[in-house]
Amino acid sequence: MEDIKLEINQKDNWGVISLAGRLDRVNADEVYASGEKEMSSHEKLAVELTGLEYISSAGIRVLLRLAKKAKAENKSFALCGAAGFVKEVLEDSNLDMLVTMLDSASQLS
Amino acid sequence: MVLIKLSIKRRLLLLMVLGSVLSFVFLGSPLLYGMYGLWDTISETREKLTVVVTDYSRDFAREQAQERIVNEAEILSQTAGDEANNIKADVQLLSDELTEILQNRQNYSPRMLPRASDRDIANGKPYVHYSPALEAEGITPAIEQEIGIVSNIVETMEILGQYYVRIYIGSQHGYTLFLDNWEESGDMSLLRREQWRTTYDARKRDWYRLGLSTSAPAFTDVYNSISGEKIFSCVMPYYDNQGVAGIIGVDCLPKNFFWQAERGKNIDIFIINKKGKLLLNTMPEDFFYIANGDDLRKSNVASLAYVSKRMTQGNSGYHKMYINGKEYYLSYAPIKETNWSMGMLLDNDQVMQDAAVAQKQMIELMDNFYTAFIRLFGLIVLLFVFALLLVFSIIIYGINWAADRFYKPIRSLMSGAKEIAQGNFRHKISVQTGDEWENLAANFNTMTDELEQYSREIAFRAKEKSRIEAELSVANHIQSSLLPAPLETQSAFQLAADMKPAREIGGDFYDYYLIGNNQLVITIGDVSEKGIPAALFMAAAKTVLKNYISVAVQKNMSLAQAVAMANSQLTAANRECFFVTVFAGLLNISTGELIYVNAGHNQPIILEDNHIFSLPRQSKNIVLGVMEEASYEETAARLKPGATIVCYTDGVTDAVNPSKEKFSIKRLEELLGKLGNNTSPQGIIEAVEQAVLQHVTGNGTALEQSDDITMLVLNLLGSDDVEEKKIIVPAQVNELLRVNEFINELFSEALCSERAKNQLLLVVEEIFVNIAEYAYKDKNAVAVIKGKLFGDPPEIQLSFIDEGIPYNPLEKTDPNLDVDLDDRPIGGLGIFLVKKKVDDITYERKDNKNILTIRKKMI
Incomplete structure (x- = not known):
């Protein structure tokens, strides 16, 4: 797991997973597992993407699954700080229309 | 001694000019001499002629004048006769009226007239005068009464009185009724005057005696009246029931007869009676001193006597006479109603005045005639000289022409020899003089004919060759100058093109150009005909295509549209009915996408991944320049990286070897297949050209390349490279x-x-x-x-x-x-x-x- 760094923080009552590096098919399952785990302990889950450089369809799938799960469990889910290539792929996938997108984690409430 | 060298022509010319000048001198001088003679004669006779002509005209004028003076005399006497007639009529009227009064006394009442013895009576008033005898006898009531009755005539007397010096009625009883109008003798009536009042008795007057002797109005001669002036009277008796009761008379001035004489003309008139007595005249006082007594017929001047005699005989005419050394014309005519004759005297100067005027005019006319004649003569001489000059110039011109004619054969031979010397063997000498010159010219022509025979073919060939060479060089120049310059080295593709023009230029062309960084246009075409016109059409086609395609790419129009517009423009201007086959491709350099329009051109060959194929045909597209409204379809193809496209004209595939075999697409594809797409475009072109050349020359029997060989090869640099x-x-x-x-x-x-x-x-x-x-x-x-x-x-x-x-x-x-x-x-x-x-x-x-x-x- 060299390519991705995963950091979990607490902000207000949000659980925030900060991703940095590259999110691809190789580490996607691992990232999903961390997210699932975090969601179980929080009513609100945010994925912070500021440090993320790369995302593939596998990464999109991770975020989509988390969003679906949050919705199914009636929990809040948000994406923060997507930029550059990551934001481009999110938009290509139309994910920005399905999930709350914030410019940064400080906007969480 | 200087020898003047003259050409034959000049010598001929000189000779002929000399001849004609001499002819002129011989012919012209008598003519000029004759004219001079005429002039001389006319000048000489001038004086004489003038005298004769003027004399004649003067005599003619004189005759005219003489006739005229007779007429004048007749007219004057006629006038005088008329006047006499009038006077007689007046006298007759008075006599008739008075006779009527006296014979019907009972119809008239007596009237009182003033009496000369009683008081002064002014001029112009009728009055009564008693003769001394009557006074002495005493006036009886009968006479008194008769006077009263007779006095009824006074109105008529007064009316007529204004025309006469006086009117008077002298009774046999011794009284006189008088109307006096003579103002020059004083204001007082004549018979009131002292000397007449007591002495006058009408019955003793001459006119009374004349009256008694006639029953019609009669004229007295001219006499001195009692008042002194020269007068003449017209008298006649009047009657009562017993016979002559008295004499009526009127006094007239002689001037009454002459009053119509022409004014301004000094005409002297005289009247004589039947006995040759001069009755009245306007002559100078002393004129008739020549008269011998009262009878002019007895005049010392014979001519006057003669004329007077003729006058008394009642003749009319004229006579020329010399009186006192002066020449006169006397014309005369009888005065009707009287026994008188009127004479009219004109001096010679007056008669001849008109003649003199006529003579003067004639002299003037003659002078004018001479002046005109001199002018005319001058003009004729001038005209003659002019005509002479004209004729002379015509002759000189004619001589020149004739000399030319004589000289022409010589000149023809000369110039002919010159022409031939310069190599013009086609020159023919045309001499048709029918003499030795013509023979010489014929020999000359035969010689040149042979020379020409040899040279003609050589000359013709040389000419033909140079014409073709010139045309070829022009067409070559057009064609090669239009080919595009090589592009700068490109990282994405390699491109090479070449054209080997045939000897007689075909209309092949190729073109390539970048539009922006990513679009490359390639075109290749072949115009149907050969030669300069085809080369020009090719130039137009190439230019028009480039223009429309460039615009189309920039304006996002399709390539097919661009080709269609280019076609439309080319067709509209295509008078020679050329057509051009065109392949145009628009290559997206980065994607390898090739959009192309093929208008009847050889299909380009694609080398890709070691397989070979031709770009599909577009059967709907027809060649350019034929149908103005033609539309074109375009096709998109994708060239793989490393692909090579080979465009060519039929000069490649249709090149024939000595066995008439074409190089053909088959051979081309085989060759390209061998080369593969690893060969550079330049290499492909060289290889194909060499192969074609080899095919054409075949076993070494060289054939001329019949059409342009044109190729354009593009290699898209791709993965393979x-x-x-x-x-x-x-x-x-x-x-x-x-x-x-x-x-x-x-x-x-x-x-x-x-x-x-x-x-x-x-x-x-x-x-x-x-x-x-x-x-x-x-x-x-x-x-x-x-x-x-x-x-x-x-x-x-x-x-x-x-x-x-x-x-x-x-x-x-x-x-x-x-x-x-x-x-x-x-x-x-x-x-x-x-x-x-x-x-x-x-x-x-x-x-x-x-x-x-x-x-x-x-x-």
């Missing part, structure tokens, strides 16, 4: 890291953005993962990834090859992204994203392999 890198990895997801390393290595040298890099990595991951997860299921297998980076801007080409189950990911439908989160599938996004991020993606199933190739510009 760059060393391909390859990785073979197990088709497992965790091999992705190695794959990424391979990719990073591939474009490590290229300057490209992080974003492009990530996009490419995304593409590679999605495809590789796809293969790893789906191609083989559980089977352990490998995936091959070949890749290369080329061009500028850098472009990457990657091929993913697996031996898995046949699967074309491009056939997979894109996921529906416009749905709710709940309905949104979590997968199926990979290939969708790949398609979005690459410039080109192709799938091929070959040799039981799935080959997915992508191309992406790294920008």
Whole structure:
């Protein structure tokens, strides 16, 4: 797991997973597992993407699954700080229309 | 001694001029002499002629004048006769009226007139005068009464009185009724005057005696009246019932007869009676001193006596006479109603005045005539000299012409010899004089004919050759000057073109030009005919195509539209009915997309991945220049990287060898197949040209190249020209890291953005993962990834090859992204994203392999 760094923080009552590096098919399952785990302990889950450089369809799938799960469990889910290539792929996938997108984690409430 | 050298022509000329000058001198001088003689004669006779003519005219005028004076005399006497007639009528009237009164006394009452003895009576008033005898006898009541009755005449007396000096009625009884109008003798009536009042008795007067002797009005001669003036009287008796009762008379002045004499003319008039007595005259006092007594007939002057005699005889006429040494004309005519005759005396000067005027006028006329004659003569001489000069110039001209004519054969021979000396053997000498000159000219012509025979063919050939050469050089120049200059070296393609013009120029052309950085236009064409006109049409076609295509590309119009517009313009201006076959291609350098329009041209050949094919025909497209409204279709093809397109004209395929075999497409394709697309465009052209040349020359019997050989070859630099890198990895997801390393290595040298890099990595991951997860299921297998980076801007080409189950990911439908989160599938996004991020993606199933190739510009 060299390519991705995963950091979990607490902000207000949000659980925030900060991703940095590259999110691809190789580490996607691992990232999903961390997210699932975090969601179980929080009513609100945010994925912070500021440090993320790369995302593939596998990464999109991770975020989509988390969003679906949050919705199914009636929990809040948000994406923060997507930029550059990551934001481009999110938009290509139309994910920005399905999930709350914030410019940064400080906007969480 | 100086010898003057003259040409034959000049000598002839001189001789003839000399001759004609001499002729002129001989012919012209008598004529001039004759004219001079005429002039001289006229001058001499002038004086004489003038005298004769003027004398004649003077005599004529004199005759006229003499006739005229007779007429004048007759007119004057006629007038005088009329006057006499009037006087007589007046006297008759008075007599008749008085007779009527006296014979019917009872009809009239007596009237009282003043009496001369009683008181003064003014002029112009009628009055009564008693003669001394009557006074002495005493006036009886009968006489008294008669006077009263007679007095009834006074109104008539008063009326007529104004025309006469006086009117008087003298009674046999001794009284007189008097009306006195003579103002010059004083205011007092005549018989009131002292000397007459007591002495006057009418019955004693001469006129009374004359009256008694006549029964009709009669004139007295001219006499001195009692008041002294010269008068004449007209008298006649009047009657009562017993006979003559008295005499009535009127006194007239002689001037009454002359009053109509012409004024301003000094005409002297005289009247004589039957006895030759001069009654009255206007002559000078002493004129008639010559008269011998009272009878002019007895005049000492014989001519006067003669004329007087004729006058008393009642003749009329004229007579010329000399009186006192002076010449006179005497004209005369009788006065009717009297026994008188009137004479009219004119002096010679007056008669001849008109003649003198006529003579003077005639002299003037003669002078005028001479002046006019001199002028006319001068004019004639001038005209003559002019005519002489004119004739002389005509003769000189004629001489010149004649000399020319004589000289012409010599000149013809001279110039002919000159012409031939200059090499003009076609020159013929035309001499038709029928003499030795003509024979000489004929010999000359025969000689030149032979010379010409030899030279004509040589000359003709040389001329023909130079004409063709000139035309060829012009056409060559047009053609070669229009070919485009080589492009700068390009990183994305190589291009070469060449034209080997035939000896007689065809209308081949090629063209290429970049539009922007990414579009290359190539055209090749062939005009139907040969020669300069075809070359010009070719130039037009090339230019028009370039213009329309350039505009079309910039304005996003289609290539087909551009070709259609070019065709329309070319057709409109195509008078010679040329046509041109054209292949035009628009190449997107980066994608290799080639849009082309082929209007009846040889189909270009594509060399790609070691196989050869011709670009499909576009059968609807017809050649340019034929149908103005023609529309064109275009076709898009994609050239793979490394592909080579070979455009050529029929000069290549139709080149024939001595056995009439064409080089043909077959031979061309074989050759190109051998060369392969690793041969550079320049190499291909050289090889083809050499092959064609070899084909044409065949066994060494050289044939002339019959048409232009034109080629344009383009090689798209692609993957094949760059060393391909390859990785073979197990088709497992965790091999992705190695794959990424391979990719990073591939474009490590290229300057490209992080974003492009990530996009490419995304593409590679999605495809590789796809293969790893789906191609083989559980089977352990490998995936091959070949890749290369080329061009500028850098472009990457990657091929993913697996031996898995046949699967074309491009056939997979894109996921529906416009749905709710709940309905949104979590997968199926990979290939969708790949398609979005690459410039080109192709799938091929070959040799039981799935080959997915992508191309992406790294920008």
